[in-house]
Amino acid sequence: MTVLVTGGSGHLGANLIRRLVQEGERVVALERSGSDNRALDGLPIERVTGDLRDAEAMTRAMRGVRRVYHCAAKVSTTAGGEREIYDCNVIGTKNLLAAALEARVERVVVTSSFSAVGHTEGRPADERDLFYPFEEHMPYERSKAWVEHECLKAVTQGLDVVIATSCAILGPADFKPSRMGRVVKDFANGKMHAYIPGGFEFVSAHDIVQGHLLAMEKGKTGEKYIFSTRFVTVDELMVLLQDITGKKGPTLRLPPSVMAKIAVVSTFILSNFFPDVSQRFTPGAVRILGMARRADTGKAQRELGYRPTSIEEALKQAYEFFVEQGAIEGVTARPAAAPVPVPRAAAKVQSNGAVLS
Numbered sequence: 001m002t003v004l005v006t007g008g009s010g011h012l013g014a015n016l017i018r019r020l021v022q023e024g025e026r027v028v029a030l031e032r033s034g035s036d037n038r039a040l041d042g043l044p045i046e047r048v049t050g051d052l053r054d055a056e057a058m059t060r061a062m063r064g065v066r067r068v069y070h071c072a073a074k075v076s077t078t079a080g081g082e083r084e085i086y087d088c089n090v091i092g093t094k095n096l097l098a099a100a101l102e103a104r105v106e107r108v109v110v111t112s113s114f115s116a117v118g119h120t121e122g123r124p125a126d127e128r129d130l131f132y133p134f135e136e137h138m139p140y141e142r143s144k145a146w147v148e149h150e151c152l153k154a155v156t157q158g159l160d161v162v163i164a165t166s167c168a169i170l171g172p173a174d175f176k177p178s179r180m181g182r183v184v185k186d187f188a189n190g191k192m193h194a195y196i197p198g199g200f201e202f203v204s205a206h207d208i209v210q211g212h213l214l215a216m217e218k219g220k221t222g223e224k225y226i227f228s229t230r231f232v233t234v235d236e237l238m239v240l241l242q243d244i245t246g247k248k249g250p251t252l253r254l255p256p257s258v259m260a261k262i263a264v265v266s267t268f269i270l271s272n273f274f275p276d277v278s279q280r281f282t283p284g285a286v287r288i289l290g291m292a293r294r295a296d297t298g299k300a301q302r303e304l305g306y307r308p309t310s311i312e313e314a315l316k317q318a319y320e321f322f323v324e325q326g327a328i329e330g331v332t333a334r335p336a337a338a339p340v341p342v343p344r345a346a347a348k349v350q351s352n353g354a355v356l357s
């Protein structure tokens with residue numbers, strides 16, 4: 001059986017493809033020309049070039065494919081770039097699903113985000129909570145809500161689609177790296193000088209991959225499932241990173257109300273005059289941290305047999321990956337060991353959780 005994975009050079013896609021290869025699947029990875037595709041180098045897979053916004057390219061990519069994992073997305077925590085985010089995420093998903101329907105693909109698992117899940121005061125958010133469009137949202141968050149809408153439209157047309165909702169991912173094979181990967185790198189390199197309190201849901205790379213596999217095998221058509229490992233406060237995250245890296249964390253703990261004002265100014269300056277500079281504290285990121293939303297993975301556990309593992313282990317694996325890549329100053333990578341098979345069964349259940357993907 002041939003499996004197509006979009007977004008294979010991203011954090012989720014890179015881990016998912018490695019797991020599929022371990023499982024003996026024949027994998028085709030869709031890569032975008034001009035993107036950083038190092039995550040795919042050296043893997044025993046077929047690589048095809050195409051852009052989700054090109055409907056004809058999606059038709060070509062779908063030839064001979066029986067199952068699809070759609071992990072690709074344009075991720076952003078800043079305002080602006082709405083057209084590109086919409087075209088990549090919404091129109092791209094529409095094109096992919098239309099091509100899958102035409103090719104009579106057996107099933108498509110589409111990655112969504114916890115940011116497209118609504119919330120009800122007094123309890124963790126779950127799949128029943130509808131996205132409320134009239135609240136303050138970043139363009140990326142809105143686009144993911146519309147991605148889910150396209151999925152449900154495709155279901156009414158006869159395509160078997162399941163939605164896998166991801167939180168902020170932590171773990172290895174983070175080549176680009178992701179937003180949280182940059183946090184780990186900056187902390188380990190002593191480049192994080194301040195932080196703000198708050199918290200959000202995280203999912204380990206192992207768990208979100210396992211969740212996608214479970215959604216493919218056991219998910220119900222048209223349903224969505226939230227996958228998280230657990231909720232982590234930023235204060236706890238700083239302690240965990242200090243223990244793992246052996247480095248002292250930032251001592252400056254900024255009040256969210258102060259940081260929110262600073263973020264507005266800094267984001268305006270960086271976005272307009274230094275667009276290539278990475279932004280950690282954007283207004284959107286500050287808002288999400290302050291909300292401290294929690295997720296309920298009960299549905300995935302009951303219906304799919306999902307079992308969260310360990311955020312501590314995921315953080316450790318993320319750090320070790322960056323060490324191996326030579327991205328941590330003053331730390332030499334140990335000689336590579338023989339690859340350890342990824343366990344099929346997850347470990348002991350911990351608390352429910354989820355985060356911004």
